[in-house]
Amino acid sequence: MAALRxxxxxxxxxxxxxxxxxxxxxVDFGIMVVSxxxxxxxxxxxxxxxxxLIPRLQGWxxxxxxxxxxxxxxxxxxxxAFLDLPHSVQWYVQEGRLDILLIRPVRPLFQxxxxxxxxPTQAGGLIVGGAIVATALARLGLPFQGWWLGYIPxxxxxxxxxxxxxxxxxxxxxxxxxxxVALLMPLGYFEGFAQYPLAIYARPIPxxxxxxxxxxMTAQYPAGLLLGKEGYRPYGLIAPLMGWLFLxxxxxxxxxxxxxxxxxxx
Amino acid sequence: xxxxxxxxxxRAGGPGRLHELALRHSGIAVTSVKEKLxxxxxxxxxxxxxxxxxxxxxxxxxxxxRNATAIDLPFQALLTYICLGQAFSFNRIAxxxxxxxxxxxxxxxxxxxxxxxxxxxxYQAMQFSEVLGLYVTExxxxxxxAYLFALVVFGISPPVSPVAAAGFALALVGAFLLxxxxxxxxxxxxxxxxxxxxIIYGKKALLDLLAGSIVPLTLFPDWLRAVALVLxxxxxxxxxxxxxxxxxxxxxxxxxxxxxxVWAAALVLLTRLVWLRALRRLVVQGG
Numbered sequence: 001m002a003a004l005r006x007x008x009x010x011x012x013x014x015x016x017x018x019x020x021x022x023x024x025x026x027v028d029f030g031i032m033v034v035s036x037x038x039x040x041x042x043x044x045x046x047x048x049x050x051x052x053l054i055p056r057l058q059g060w061x062x063x064x065x066x067x068x069x070x071x072x073x074x075x076x077x078x079x080x081a082f083l084d085l086p087h088s089v090q091w092y093v094q095e096g097r098l099d100i101l102l103i104r105p106v107r108p109l110f111q112x113x114x115x116x117x118x119x120p121t122q123a124g125g126l127i128v129g130g131a132i133v134a135t136a137l138a139r140l141g142l143p144f145q146g147w148w149l150g151y152i153p154x155x156x157x158x159x160x161x162x163x164x165x166x167x168x169x170x171x172x173x174x175x176x177x178x179x180x181v182a183l184l185m186p187l188g189y190f191e192g193f194a195q196y197p198l199a200i201y202a203r204p205i206p207x208x209x210x211x212x213x214x215x216x217m218t219a220q221y222p223a224g225l226l227l228g229k230e231g232y233r234p235y236g237l238i239a240p241l242m243g244w245l246f247l248x249x250x251x252x253x254x255x256x257x258x259x260x261x262x263x264x265x266x
Numbered sequence: 267x268x269x270x271x272x273x274x275x276x277r278a279g280g281p282g283r284l285h286e287l288a289l290r291h292s293g294i295a296v297t298s299v300k301e302k303l304x305x306x307x308x309x310x311x312x313x314x315x316x317x318x319x320x321x322x323x324x325x326x327x328x329x330x331x332r333n334a335t336a337i338d339l340p341f342q343a344l345l346t347y348i349c350l351g352q353a354f355s356f357n358r359i360a361x362x363x364x365x366x367x368x369x370x371x372x373x374x375x376x377x378x379x380x381x382x383x384x385x386x387x388x389y390q391a392m393q394f395s396e397v398l399g400l401y402v403t404e405x406x407x408x409x410x411x412a413y414l415f416a417l418v419v420f421g422i423s424p425p426v427s428p429v430a431a432a433g434f435a436l437a438l439v440g441a442f443l444l445x446x447x448x449x450x451x452x453x454x455x456x457x458x459x460x461x462x463x464x465i466i467y468g469k470k471a472l473l474d475l476l477a478g479s480i481v482p483l484t485l486f487p488d489w490l491r492a493v494a495l496v497l498x499x500x501x502x503x504x505x506x507x508x509x510x511x512x513x514x515x516x517x518x519x520x521x522x523x524x525x526x527x528v529w530a531a532a533l534v535l536l537t538r539l540v541w542l543r544a545l546r547r548l549v550v551q552g553g
Contacts, residue, residue: 031455035468042471049481049490050326054333121464182311185359189318200329 007110014114032121040073040128058199063139064227069195070132071152071219075159077125083160084119085112086167087184090174099263109254126156140227148226151240158243159218163191165246166213172257191215210235217242294392295399309407312360316412320352323480324420339482346423347507349416351479354409354438356445356502359466362400363449366393367466370453383545390541394446401442426512433519437506440526444501447533448473454537454544479503484513498529 044066051062092098092112101108133152137144170187174180194215198206209216217239223229225236327348331341339347357363370393373379382389416422425431452465474480476499483491483504494500505522508514514522 032464035464038468039464039471042468042475045490046475046480049475049486050330052487053337053485054330057333058329179307182308186311186315186318189315189322192319193322196326196329201325205325 007106010106010110011114011117014117018118019120029121029124033124036124036128040125040132043069044132058197059229060197061140063136064223065196067133067136067140067226068219068223070129070134070136071155071159071223072191072195073125073129073132074156075129075163075218077122077129078156078160079163080122081119081126082117083113083164084122085109085116086164086171088112088116089168089171090178090180093174093261094178096263098261102261108258109251137226142226151222151226154240155218155222158240159222160243162214162218162243162246165243165250166215168250169246169253172253175257175260187213194218194220214242214246290387291391291395294387294395295402298396298399308361309403312358312404313408313411315360316352316355316358316408317415320349320412320416320420323348323352337485339484342423343511344482345420346416347482347511348480349420349422350413350507350510351477351503353412353416354441354506355479356441357470357473357477357479358404359470360404360408362397362404362445363466365400366397366446366449366453369393370450390450390538393450397446397449398442401445423511425510426515429519430510430512430515433509433514433523434506436523437501437509437526440523440530441502441506443530444498444526444533447530447537448498450537451533451540454540473499473502476500477503479507483508498533501526501529 047062047065047069050057051065055061057065089112092101098108101111104111167184167187170183171180173183177183190213193201193205194209198209198216198220201209206216210221217235221232221235221239224232225239324345327344328341331337331344337344370379373382379389382392385392417424425434448469452469455465476494476497478486478494478500479502483494483500486494494504505514505526509519509522
């Protein structure tokens with residue numbers, strides 16, 4: 001209990017420091033909001049062009065696909081704003097900064113979490129994504145249900161944990177290879193597959209998206225549950241658990257990988 | 267510290283000068299390639315990303331055609347179009363784009379840009395040669411292998427005629443000129459921000475669509491096609507691919523190449539002006 005309070009205190013302190021640093025970068029925040037809006041706007045426009053050609057995509061209507069997309073935006077924004085440590089693992093290793101973390105009396109991974117506790121330039125995506133989700137739900141004319149208020153935030157948080165955990169597992173390769181940017185980037189592109197109904201893909205892909213790199217668990221299955229899509233209900237119910245499962249796995253991989261750390265000595 | 271960039275126009279001209287210039291810039295291009303070939307792994311993964319996206323889009327479009335009642339474009343032409351859009355993309359987040367974004371922005375922030383500015387070569391021209399080298403490498407290591415992959419695995423069509431093939435190649439050169447100016451312009455914006463990444467992704471999403479590389483411009487709703495056709499971005503995707511497919515043919519090829527070239531020239535001029543302005547405002551700390 002005391003340990004928990006100690007760690008929460010550290011996290012809160014990092015958060016305060018982070019906010020002080022970040023007030024310096026107001027221009028950044030503006031640029032980030034503009035570029036996020038452009039990005040989500042362009043993707044929605046792309047979807048609307050597609051649905052100008054067809055009424056439904058394998059049984060999914062425009063706003064149903066938009067709902068999936070809105071959830072993806074929220075999940076990725078949460079992950080990038082609060083849990084963006086996996087992408088910096090390689091810099092800690094390459095620049096030898098892990099040395100500093102290792103001599104402190106707190107677990108290195110927790111210190112890294114503290115050092116990346118908040119990035120407000122990414123938090124804008126939560127609002128944009130939330131607006132997309134709300135619009136989609138309203139346009140679909142689904143009667144509002146109370147459990148959404150618990151389920152949607154829960155899936156967003158555990159979806160973000162899932163995305164960050166997958167990235168962390170891959171990022172552990174940094175202990176063996178020097179440049180892993182190129183390993184991490186394809187993940188983001190593969191995640192794009194989960195944006196569209198799984199039924200459009202050939203055989204191994206839906207399985208991979210469900211169990212191996214379960215990006216469909218972050219948004220598509222939860223959306224299917226909200227929409228009452230056939231066959232989506234059981235997956236939608238286990239989806240919020242998947243993130244924590246993968247977190248446990250990521251922690252195992254991490255504790256194995258960090259034993260292979262060789263300081264650069266600089 | 268404000269300084270003007272060293273002007274190459276001030277020195278003696280003549281053919282000897284031109285030869286020297288060509289030698290110098292080919293040297294810069296080759297060096298940037300050698301430098302990046304160390305990161306062969308990155309090129310390989312850029313190829314992987316291209317193939318992933320190509321596969322995703324081919325599944326998506328297959329499903330769209332299954333669900334559509336009538337689309338004017340035959341599926342074979344569409345598939346060829348989409349695969350070419352990925353194989354010959356000027357809008358990746360790969361070395362040529364990242365390099366400008368992080369190098370120009372980063373060296374201004376760190377102040378290291380003074381060392382580049384002190385060199386007896388125009389800074390922008392130097393960046394141009396480096397990026398040209400990278401694009402040529404990308405053509406050999408990513409674009410052509412991805413194209414061959416699409417030919418073999420997806421069974422896309424070859425160019426409709428030798429003229430179309432030649433027009434396609436010319437349009438790729440024009441597309442490169444456009445891409446360089448656009449990236450340089452964005453990298454200047456990146457001076458003021460630490461979130462260059464966000465800008466790159468925003469730009470990619472917008473340009474993928476407006477270049478017509480993920481949806482052919484011909485399938486756009488009328489209003490959006492009108493918008494895309496007055497903007498320069500069509501030159502990055504639609505122009506070369508439509509020439510390849512014979513959607514633009516005969517004299518119209520020259521017309522669209524001209525449009526591309528005029529846009530490229532206008533953007534080079536604009537970039538130049540913005541760059542000179544930015545330099546005048548540049549403050550480098552003494553370290």
